[in-house]
Amino acid sequence: MKTVIMGAGAMGSLFGGLLSLTGEEVWLVDIWKEHIDAIRSKGLVLEEKGKTQPIHIHATTEVASVGKADLVLIFVKTYHTEKAVSNTRALQKESTVFLTLQNGLGNEETICKQIDPKKVILGVTGQGASLLGPGHIRHAGWGKTYVGELDGKISDRANQIVQMFCQAGIETEVSSQIHHLVWEKLFVNVALNALAAITGLKNGQLLDYPETLRLMGALVSEAVEVAKREGIRMEGNPMDRVKIVIEATRENRCSMGQDLDFKRRTEIDTINGAIVRGAERLGIAAPYNEMITDLIKVIEKRF
Ligand code: NAD
Numbered sequence: 001m002k003t004v005i006m007g008a009g010a011m012g013s014l015f016g017g018l019l020s021l022t023g024e025e026v027w028l029v030d031i032w033k034e035h036i037d038a039i040r041s042k043g044l045v046l047e048e049k050g051k052t053q054p055i056h057i058h059a060t061t062e063v064a065s066v067g068k069a070d071l072v073l074i075f076v077k078t079y080h081t082e083k084a085v086s087n088t089r090a091l092q093k094e095s096t097v098f099l100t101l102q103n104g105l106g107n108e109e110t111i112c113k114q115i116d117p118k119k120v121i122l123g124v125t126g127q128g129a130s131l132l133g134p135g136h137i138r139h140a141g142w143g144k145t146y147v148g149e150l151d152g153k154i155s156d157r158a159n160q161i162v163q164m165f166c167q168a169g170i171e172t173e174v175s176s177q178i179h180h181l182v183w184e185k186l187f188v189n190v191a192l193n194a195l196a197a198i199t200g201l202k203n204g205q206l207l208d209y210p211e212t213l214r215l216m217g218a219l220v221s222e223a224v225e226v227a228k229r230e231g232i233r234m235e236g237n238p239m240d241r242v243k244i245v246i247e248a249t250r251e252n253r254c255s256m257g258q259d260l261d262f263k264r265r266t267e268i269d270t271i272n273g274a275i276v277r278g279a280e281r282l283g284i285a286a287p288y289n290e291m292i293t294d295l296i297k298v299i300e301k302r303f
Helices: 010-021 033-042 078-086 107-112 156-167 178-199 203-207 210-229 238-248 255-261 272-282 287-301
Strands: 003-006 026-029 044-048 051-055 058-060 071-074 097-100 120-133 136-149 172-174
Touching (some): 003 010, 010 044, 010 071, 010 120, 010 136, 033 058, 097 107, 097 156, 120 156, 136 178, 156 172, 178 203, 178 238, 178 255, 203 210, 203 238, 210 238, 210 272, 210 287, 255 287, 272 287
Parallel strands (some): 003 026, 003 071, 026 058, 071 097, 136 172
Antiparallel strands (some): 044 051
């Protein structure tokens, strides 16, 4: 399956690198020339469990040079999705499938503004990676990946993607409940990201103060209300799972925290901002998510 990855940062390079090690034809496409030049000249350097290896992989800034793709994997930050998808015209043939494994809510809707929804598959991943410099990444997390059709049907093409990922050591399953799984991950990001980013705390420290525990509870309960009204079924109390994930990543500084630390734009619009928009659409209030979204936006404006 010829796979083209739009956005070859930490995650795009991780998935691309692992897939190409199994002999798959993979192309990394990115607008960051220095990074692409480094991959072309020295290979993609992957650090994994104390081992470092260079991976030789196609990489380009010129999407028109790639040819047609069977699978286009969108791995830009969510605020770049529209632009990245608009650049994929030259990759498309009748059977080309688009997959997003980005964080947050509404990524498939953004893709579907330009791509026929029948060609779009949604996913969520527990894999993690960091970008250490041009052409250099570290594999930092090994959670499960799920992919699923937007209508919940189990399809051959979703199974093919699962098989390809599993062969590359990316543990993946097809899900008939992919929207549910996206929401489950969103609850964690809604509780954790902006709050840790603003307070400067590491993930686990959010569990150590009654104030942050209370704020996380309020952020998640607003998100749960939106999810319920959107028809998402939930088993148990989502906050219990949120706490388990935060405890398991206790020592990490979350990605939004790192974004603020390095004065980069955040993905707030597809995390807490998505809850605010969902609540507005449903005519309910989400004051905690609204406030934290506004605070992050003001901080971003000061960069
Ligand atoms: P990143 O910033 O490392 O990589 C994004 C890349 O996209 C950059 O290299 C950038 O130059 C490139 N880009 C921007 N506009 C482009 C365009 N128009 N065309 C092609 N490339 C373009 O980000 P990341 O950490 O890899 O995250 C990507 C997505 O995956 C995000 O939605 C993130 O939330 C999600 N995610 C990240 C992790 C993680 O551990 N890093 C884990 C799970 C999910």
